[in-house]
Amino acid sequence: MANSTVREIGNEPKTSKMNLLQAINSGLDIAMATDQRVICLGEDIGQFGGVFRATSNLQKKYGNQRCFNTPITEQGIVGFAIGLAAQGSVPVAEIQFADYIFPAFDQIVNEAAKYRYRSGDEFNCGGLTIRTPYGGGIDGGLYHSQSPEAYFCHTPGLKVVMPSNAYQAKGLLLAAIRDPDPVIFFEPKAIYRASVGQVPEGDYEIPLGIAEVVQQGTDITLLGWGAQMVQIIKAAELAAADGISCEIIDLRSLLPWDRDCVAQSVTKTGRLLISHEAPRTGGYAGEIAASIQQHCFLSLEAPISRVTGLDTPFPLIHEKQYLPDHLKIYEAIVATCNY
Amino acid sequence: MANSTVREIGNEPKTSKMNLLQAINSGLDIAMATDQRVICLGEDIGQFGGVFRATSNLQKKYGNQRCFNTPITEQGIVGFAIGLAAQGSVPVAEIQFADYIFPAFDQIVNEAAKYRYRSGDEFNCGGLTIRTPYGGGIDGGLYHSQSPEAYFCHTPGLKVVMPSNAYQAKGLLLAAIRDPDPVIFFEPKAIYRASVGQVPEGDYEIPLGIAEVVQQGTDITLLGWGAQMVQIIKAAELAAADGISCEIIDLRSLLPWDRDCVAQSVTKTGRLLISHEAPRTGGYAGEIAASIQQHCFLSLEAPISRVTGLDTPFPLIHEKQYLPDHLKIYEAIVATCNY
Amino acid sequence: MKIAPNLSPAKKAPKFEDGSSLRIPSLQILNQDGSVIAGATVPDLSRAQATKIYSDMLYIRMLDERMQSAQRQGRLSFYMTCTGEEASVAGTIAAFQPQDMAMAQYREHLVLRYRGFTTAQFMNQLFGNLDDLGKGRQMPVHYGSRELNIMTISSPLATQIPQASGYAYGQKLKGKDACTLCYFGEGAASEGDFHAGLNMAAVLNCPVVFVVRNNGYAISTSCAEQFATDGIAPRGPGYGIKTIRVDGNDILAVYAASVEARRIATQEQRPVLIETMSYRLGAHSTSDDPSGYRSKQEEQIWRDKDPIQRMKNWLIAQCWWTEESDTDLQKSYRTEILAELKLAEQRDKPPLGDLITDVYKSVPTHLLEQFQELETHIAKYPDHYSV
Amino acid sequence: MKIAPNLSPAKKAPKFEDGSSLRIPSLQILNQDGSVIAGATVPDLSRAQATKIYSDMLYIRMLDERMQSAQRQGRLSFYMTCTGEEASVAGTIAAFQPQDMAMAQYREHLVLRYRGFTTAQFMNQLFGNLDDLGKGRQMPVHYGSRELNIMTISSPLATQIPQASGYAYGQKLKGKDACTLCYFGEGAASEGDFHAGLNMAAVLNCPVVFVVRNNGYAISTSCAEQFATDGIAPRGPGYGIKTIRVDGNDILAVYAASVEARRIATQEQRPVLIETMSYRLGAHSTSDDPSGYRSKQEEQIWRDKDPIQRMKNWLIAQCWWTEESDTDLQKSYRTEILAELKLAEQRDKPPLGDLITDVYKSVPTHLLEQFQELETHIAKYPDHYSV
Numbered sequence A, B: 001m002a003n004s005t006v007r008e009i010g011n012e013p014k015t016s017k018m019n020l021l022q023a024i025n026s027g028l029d030i031a032m033a034t035d036q037r038v039i040c041l042g043e044d045i046g047q048f049g050g051v052f053r054a055t056s057n058l059q060k061k062y063g064n065q066r067c068f069n070t071p072i073t074e075q076g077i078v079g080f081a082i083g084l085a086a087q088g089s090v091p092v093a094e095i096q097f098a099d100y101i102f103p104a105f106d107q108i109v110n111e112a113a114k115y116r117y118r119s120g121d122e123f124n125c126g127g128l129t130i131r132t133p134y135g136g137g138i139d140g141g142l143y144h145s146q147s148p149e150a151y152f153c154h155t156p157g158l159k160v161v162m163p164s165n166a167y168q169a170k171g172l173l174l175a176a177i178r179d180p181d182p183v184i185f186f187e188p189k190a191i192y193r194a195s196v197g198q199v200p201e202g203d204y205e206i207p208l209g210i211a212e213v214v215q216q217g218t219d220i221t222l223l224g225w226g227a228q229m230v231q232i233i234k235a236a237e238l239a240a241a242d243g244i245s246c247e248i249i250d251l252r253s254l255l256p257w258d259r260d261c262v263a264q265s266v267t268k269t270g271r272l273l274i275s276h277e278a279p280r281t282g283g284y285a286g287e288i289a290a291s292i293q294q295h296c297f298l299s300l301e302a303p304i305s306r307v308t309g310l311d312t313p314f315p316l317i318h319e320k321q322y323l324p325d326h327l328k329i330y331e332a333i334v335a336t337c338n339y
Numbered sequence C, D: 001m002k003i004a005p006n007l008s009p010a011k012k013a014p015k016f017e018d019g020s021s022l023r024i025p026s027l028q029i030l031n032q033d034g035s036v037i038a039g040a041t042v043p044d045l046s047r048a049q050a051t052k053i054y055s056d057m058l059y060i061r062m063l064d065e066r067m068q069s070a071q072r073q074g075r076l077s078f079y080m081t082c083t084g085e086e087a088s089v090a091g092t093i094a095a096f097q098p099q100d101m102a103m104a105q106y107r108e109h110l111v112l113r114y115r116g117f118t119t120a121q122f123m124n125q126l127f128g129n130l131d132d133l134g135k136g137r138q139m140p141v142h143y144g145s146r147e148l149n150i151m152t153i154s155s156p157l158a159t160q161i162p163q164a165s166g167y168a169y170g171q172k173l174k175g176k177d178a179c180t181l182c183y184f185g186e187g188a189a190s191e192g193d194f195h196a197g198l199n200m201a202a203v204l205n206c207p208v209v210f211v212v213r214n215n216g217y218a219i220s221t222s223c224a225e226q227f228a229t230d231g232i233a234p235r236g237p238g239y240g241i242k243t244i245r246v247d248g249n250d251i252l253a254v255y256a257a258s259v260e261a262r263r264i265a266t267q268e269q270r271p272v273l274i275e276t277m278s279y280r281l282g283a284h285s286t287s288d289d290p291s292g293y294r295s296k297q298e299e300q301i302w303r304d305k306d307p308i309q310r311m312k313n314w315l316i317a318q319c320w321w322t323e324e325s326d327t328d329l330q331k332s333y334r335t336e337i338l339a340e341l342k343l344a345e346q347r348d349k350p351p352l353g354d355l356i357t358d359v360y361k362s363v364p365t366h367l368l369e370q371f372q373e374l375e376t377h378i379a380k381y382p383d384h385y386s387v
């Protein structure tokens, strides 16, 4: 928890133990309570509370006009939500799994992302937030495991956010909902229940666009986001046992991303490792590596290392081998430091 | 023309002057003539011959069962073509503008790309080719100018190809149609008519996955694809006047891409500049830069430079300022060489 | 809780429904000569409103003629006319209120005219100059105006349809007497977004009126290649949407249907679908030449059904209009349009800074950096980048 | 050239079509007690085929029960049953030929059984072992078999619908007596791909039979939240598709409609839509608990309409079946399933090399490199990665 980046709203210091899902639910609850314009929609999110229960009790509390099931049409959900936002509502649309966001790709990339620009700011859909669980770790195979963040990070006009723990989840979600631009909010479902921490019960926001330095270090910078932070932190512990001092950065906001924070760290450590679950080629680590080699060229003592998923669809039986885990990251740390 | 990479089929050495569109049309004609299974489909591609006339006369020649208009539904066109391919046909689907490929994103990324893998090779849609005109230069604004190649290059299972002249267009298209994997074939519409050259009238293929070294040089490697090659070549001429010797590589195949060719060149020149029209962040130059800095770390004498579109939607009135033109590339060459 | 799904009464042998029970006729009120069809009810329409509608149709006909020529002269990069379909648009928008949101496809500039978009405003958008509300970012004909409650047009087809449903849902929550009017072509109705938008509107009881302009063509693609039925209307009941088909060249039929459609949308809080049967008399756009895919003969049949001529005949029969007022008005419109055209094409282009604003509400650092680099670069080659 | 669009005969005042002219009844032949409804025509069905159909339904009921328990015991990660909908699937597939391609959503494993997929093959897929045709790459129940002309199932909903139209178009071009049978749920029918697939099939005259299983729910979402009508059938005529609705718990009704549907598809070369009205008696999947969104009462109403019981009643009334044969068959199925389950869960997992094959027809260099790195890494930590 980097308190420096927290903007508390009100003065509610009380915290309680929540997992990441509960933190999301609490964030949605507060968003709906504090702003009449907030509307939750998506498949099975109403009475049922969503297949992961992130929207539990919201329909009961706020009525089925403000929290409702939609037909199964992701392009419709996002299109509808864009219209709502343009009208002045603050829609929070759920896509049941990030793997199913692609039917909505046109509405997101061609419409939401370009709404304000193309109209000369006559209209905007900035109220829009799209929440969706992403990533592996649940024996989900090809279609319940994908990490599609890079597709969206290549889209000017969108903001992309990915929390890595319960505390961040609530604070970033509240900031995303209230942000004046459309935000894609990826939730690390692998740690929905595993990530537990003290989370303020009240209202707070973590500002978008700012990375969190999770651990200071001197030998190498480790950068990641979402569920991958768990692996990175584990790997850093292994490396520490070898006497390697890792600086760990949690990017949190992927678009726009906090280049200054990363560049500053790499200028100090001289080495950078980036890890994500998505396939290597065209993944977002490429963007960061390209950017950082440009800005920190003279500081770099080894090539920037990428530890990622393989360039295959997400497998089922060989998921464990496929995923960039703490051991792979650890080996890459060692290789980079010994370069 | 890198003859080394050309695989001539038959022995038809006769060439004639064609522009890029005519070369595409000739490629489609030969594909349909040599393989009964080839079927062309898309919006307005029938009697009308497509809004750019790439499919002119094909319906007349091969009948409206093998070349036909579809309703306006990109997701339908690609889904339908996947089914055709799975059945054993060789569909060549046209998406009228690359800007309109996004409604088909799910069918391409979740279906076509994963068809063989998920079935354990019980089924495949390898016969599928999707042709689509991309890029700026026609006063098209947000929705008739986009370069969405990076979205597809992050998708294992797809091949992505982009010719930069008439000769390449025909040879790569024939190879793409006959390739056993689904291929997205981006056509540089800005030079549809401007790119004119001697093109074999007969059948030939340019193998996928292999870059073309357009010009040998010693000081810096310039890498690009599609219409951007025109700007790169112009910039290299400007640089030559300053005594800078540029090696120019035309990637041609973006996925899989010819890393060895690029790495070999950069090992020699010590410098790399990559240029594409698409927005910078998350663009494919990032992937290449990340990969090359890893493989050529010790050879690099300057940061890898990216000359790209800005991180905005594609503009209209300020298109000229937005595009990465020869002057911007030239300046970046100079800056990189003076680093 | 309701038992779902209900089984309807049984049949004894497999009989397939082929839609023949669902032939949807077209509402028609006026004959081409301006006379009222025997037994038809003429909708309530004051002389003032009738002449306003007519004048706006005439204005747009003039605008289309002038701008098409301007494009041929190379003064304009691109243009699209709505010639032949004026009544489909004028008759619908006239039945709605200023607080209703209108979302168009691109061939409905009559909507803007009807709500008071000025000639200068049209021209500024067409030339993408300093005064274009859209800041010169989109191709010609992509109008929009917050003040007039007309959503800025976007090129990807049918994307506005689910958006219209969502917009209308928002209006409903606010409890206003307002609805959303959403236009699209019969070709665009093939997109998945059409299905999503109509079904969601029906299930979520959105006060939205969908107007599908069936003009026979989608660029070169005829209806026969677009769908296997006689149009889009038969799909409406399949969503549980109240649906009507009208002769789109009959201003009174279009208007009468639209008045009732708005009433249903706002009072019953449910969607409506109107299909206007008409014909695209001109080319798809200035980039198109229809002679390659349809006959002059076919065009002539429809030219003889000109909706503007039909309304004029009716107005004259009503003694609400004369041939002289027609000629005068045409002349004054032509003059005004030409004058504004000249002014607009001379006006400056939007400033370079507009390249990076409105991507986000505030310009982010990385984009500012890119812009500063660009400015430095342009300063080095001012001539090359001067407009 | 045909003049498009045609204007249908005129109406005089705005009347909105609300679909009431299009109430599509359900074909029913059997009463729950197995008696034939008075006046209904029993389709031609030999004793052999009738008992095969029945046995396969019974088999799948047993399989579903066993595998659901196996999942509860933690032996299996995931499972989906088709309990309550057996007749909707068995009655359709039985009317088709082996050369017809079948594309399913995920709740149609009866299709595989009917065509001869073995118990071992089911188990190998469910456990993703070495012998799984799908090489252990997809979640349980994503079966497929080239040999049986059954397309491998894919999780994204409705994507198979336009694919089925394209597949059928290919069959048509080859001029074979073959068509495509495409299943999906009433929830999936909300996707844009449904619209694309049905409209394309109609315009391009594809020999495809669409079967929409209307089982009242899409996970927790009831039909009332999925569409505003009484089902999916009313959409068919809107595309010009011949459409029928059947009581999905009535094997004879489903079969009779399907025989005729296949005839239309292959002989008239055009698509058909069948809506089977039924109910998902079980949970959506083993990850779901329906008690949160529907009542036991509602479930009981449908349990009383059990399609297997209904067919058994009919078979017994025909003297084609006895309670004893039923008990025996159940027992033998249970034994076989349990035995194969044990074998399958002990079988090895697919080799690591399968991680990278079939992404492309041949493994590209970059992927081979990645794999070699992976192998080196795993060699360093064999225990950690051992299965």
Ligand SMILES: Cc1ncc(C[n+]2csc(CCOP(=O)(O)OP(=O)(O)O)c2C)c(N)n1
Residues within 6 Å of the ligand: B043, B072, B074, B096, B100, B103, C107, C155, C156, C157, C184, C185, C186, C187, C188, C189, C213, C215, C217, C218, C219, C280, C284
């Ligand atoms: C998603 C998408 N696909 C394709 C296009 C290209 N396109 C522009 S207009 C048009 C035809 C539209 O026809 P219709 O909807 O009937 O409208 P009309 O032009 O007849 O008024 C097409 C295919 C587009 N703009 N968007």
Ligand SMILES: Cc1ncc(C[n+]2csc(CCOP(=O)(O)OP(=O)(O)O)c2C)c(N)n1
Residues within 6 Å of the ligand: A043, A072, A074, A096, A100, A103, D107, D155, D156, D157, D184, D185, D186, D187, D188, D189, D213, D215, D217, D218, D219, D280, D284
């Ligand atoms: C594109 C997509 N969106 C969402 C899902 C998640 N999902 C899986 S099954 C299902 C419900 C489908 O309901 P229905 O089509 O009625 O079939 P049933 O389960 O009732 O047989 C949903 C929403 C998915 N698989 N694909």
Ligand SMILES: [Mg+2]
Residues within 6 Å of the ligand: C185, C186, C187, C213, C214, C215, C216, C217, C218, C219
């Ligand atoms: Mg049209």
Ligand SMILES: [Mg+2]
Residues within 6 Å of the ligand: D185, D186, D187, D213, D214, D215, D216, D217, D218, D219
């Ligand atoms: Mg269902």
